[in-house]
Amino acid sequence: xxxxxxxxxNKEAVIEGCRKKQIKIDINQLLELDEKRRELMTSLENxxxxxxxxxxxxxxxxxxxxxxxxxxxxKKIDQKSDKLEQEFKTIDQEFNGLLFKVPNMPLExxxxxxxxxxxxxxxxxxxxxxxxxxxxDYLTIAENLGMIDVKRAAKVSGARFSYLKGDIxxxxxxxxxxIFNTLTKEGFVPxxxxxxxxxxxxxDMGYLEREDSDEVYQLEKDGLVLVGTSEQSIGPMHRDEIFxxxxxxxxxxxFSTCFRRxxxxxxxxxxxxxxxxxxxxxxxxxxxxxxxxxxxxxxxxAMEEKMMQELKIPYQVVQICTGDLGVPAAVKYDLEAWLxxxxxxxxxxxxxxxxxxxxxxxxxxYRDKETGKLEFIHTLNGTAFAIGRIIIAIIENYQQKxxxxxxxxxxxxxxxxxxxGKK
RNA sequence: GGAGAGGUGCCUGAGUGGUUUAAAGGGAUAGUCUUGAAAACUAUUGUAUCUUCACGGGUACCCAGGGUUCGAAUCCCUGCCUCUCCGCCA
Numbered sequence: 215x216x217x218x219x220x221x222x223x224n225k226e227a228v229i230e231g232c233r234k235k236q237i238k239i240d241i242n243q244l245l246e247l248d249e250k251r252r253e254l255m256t257s258l259e260n261x262x263x264x265x266x267x268x269x270x271x272x273x274x275x276x277x278x279x280x281x282x283x284x285x286x287x288x289k290k291i292d293q294k295s296d297k298l299e300q301e302f303k304t305i306d307q308e309f310n311g312l313l314f315k316v317p318n319m320p321l322e323x324x325x326x327x328x329x330x331x332x333x334x335x336x337x338x339x340x341x342x343x344x345x346x347x348x349x350x351d352y353l354t355i356a357e358n359l360g361m362i363d364v365k366r367a368a369k370v371s372g373a374r375f376s377y378l379k380g381d382i383x384x385x386x387x388x389x390x391x392x393i394f395n396t397l398t399k400e401g402f403v404p405x406x407x408x409x410x411x412x413x414x415x416x417x418d419m420g421y422l423e424r425e426d427s428d429e430v431y432q433l434e435k436d437g438l439v440l441v442g443t444s445e446q447s448i449g450p451m452h453r454d455e456i457f458x459x460x461x462x463x464x465x466x467x468x469f470s471t472c473f474r475r476x477x478x479x480x481x482x483x484x485x486x487x488x489x490x491x492x493x494x495x496x497x498x499x500x501x502x503x504x505x506x507x508x509x510x511x512x513x514x515x516a517m518e519e520k521m522m523q524e525l526k527i528p529y530q531v532v533q534i535c536t537g538d539l540g541v542p543a544a545v546k547y548d549l550e551a552w553l554x555x556x557x558x559x560x561x562x563x564x565x566x567x568x569x570x571x572x573x574x575x576x577x578x579x580y581r582d583k584e585t586g587k588l589e590f591i592h593t594l595n596g597t598a599f600a601i602g603r604i605i606i607a608i609i610e611n612y613q614q615k616x617x618x619x620x621x622x623x624x625x626x627x628x629x630x631x632x633x634x635g636k637k
Numbered sequence: 638g639g640a641g642a643g644g645u646g647c648c649u650g651a652g653u654g655g656u657u658u659a660a661a662g663g664g665a666u667a668g669u670c671u672u673g674a675a676a677a678c679u680a681u682u683g684u685a686u687c688u689u690c691a692c693g694g695g696u697a698c699c700c701a702g703g704g705u706u707c708g709a710a711u712c713c714c715u716g717c718c719u720c721u722c723c724g725c726c727a
Contacts, residue, residue, distance in 0.1 A: 256687065259696045269708045273655050288707040
């Protein structure tokens with residue numbers, strides 16, 4: 215969440231930030247509630263001070279008669295105070311509900327735009343493959359090899375599920391090994407986190423601004439939700455903790471299955487495994503000091519690009535415009551892989567700098583050496599590989615005329631073969 | 638799933654209704670002593686929030702949320718978490 219003090223002192227900037235992010239929220243109403251809330255709090259505190267004083271007087275009272283007098287007087291005050299407290303609770307709830315809906319502010323360098331159509335391509339990297347035949351789409355190729363089975367998945371689980379089989383199933387593990395091998399060298403600690411987390415943590419990560427949010431799978435009976443990305447289980451890992459400055463940045467690479475209801479995307483990308491309810495992903499996450507957040511963001515982006523380059527998959531880097539940033543991010547880049555059959559780039563990676571937005575609600579801090587004060591750390595995250603989508607990119611870019619798939623050189627030693635599906 | 642015990646500050650740990658302003662010890666930091674260090678002695682040692690130019694002061698926080706009471710770390714209820722035993726289980 216955003217600092218209410220900041221909102222109070224920078225009202226116009228916050229209204230402007232919300233407008234840029236295309237998020238409709240009444241900041242004036244929030245500030246009115248804030249003022250009312252503080253007023254009530256002060257009155258309540260005065261009552262408390264009175265009560266505390268009376269408590270001491272009762273102890274010191276000379277006789278029972280005197281005691282009774284004070285007790286009777288106190289009861290009256292208490293009634294008033296109870297009434298006020300009810301009022302406070304109502305306002306407080308309203309206030310908090312609204313505060314949580316205020317998004318993180320976009321950084322100044324982020325270009326303004328309405329939605330994903332106004333994202334900006336920063337650079338295109340890698341050589342697109344030249345085929346001396348008509349390239350097929352990944353699903354056709356994989357189905358012909360019997361290695362992706364969406365039809366039977368529909369029978370078992372419904373739409374937007376899949377079976378990966380044979381060498382394509384093994385390709386997942388090759389990719390994971392490749393990732394961990396690359397990232398541990400940069401100090402990323404490998405993690406296998408929980409895929410179910412408490413609702414409260416999802417909320418504090420900025421992904422549940424509405425209680426009835428449709429995108430998240432909720433396990434009502436247990437108060438748990440399924441993660442849509444391991445970012446959501448890594449952030450809260452250090453909740454309520456205080457880092458020593460020397461331990462920052464703290465970098466993790468987390469493998470987990472991700473679950474998304476895809477509620478808003480009926481009819482969109484319904485074919486194959488591009489947009490599914492369940493997929494595996496390795497996510498990079500970093501807790502760092504505010505001053506190094508920008509560098510850390512570039513490092514995460516660099517790691518994403520490095521691994522794409524090693525796989526020799528053409529991609530473009532996209533700067534996400536303000537309207538497409540989402541709630542917690544202040545600045546965000548996507549990587550989009552080239553898909554020859556579809557003849558377009560499709561999103562495979564995303565990396566965000568969430569500044570102190572998540573750290574504030576999670577209460578993750580560090581002691582600044584210079585000021586000696588506790589400050590919120592900054593959180594950043596980025597995709598290492600979303601397995602399903604990168605498999606799509608590999609199949610399409612490495613397909614052969616005979617329907618087999620060449621294995622990217624960087625993955626050959628992990629998979630133990632150079633070609634998939636060679637007869 | 639059943640039975641039981643717990644959750645107090647950076648750590649250990651006392652506190653079962655009212656000078657608790659959370660004891661005591663440890664740790665950490667600073668000072669004295671010392672050539673230096675250790676030891677010893679002395680002092681300091683949370684967070685949030687409001688108020689004040691400042692000094693300072695008010696309030697809240699003993700896992701979380703409710704409740705009882707003039708007054709709750711302490712009593713009651715609910716939840717979360719940890720531990721022990723039994724059952725089930727990859």
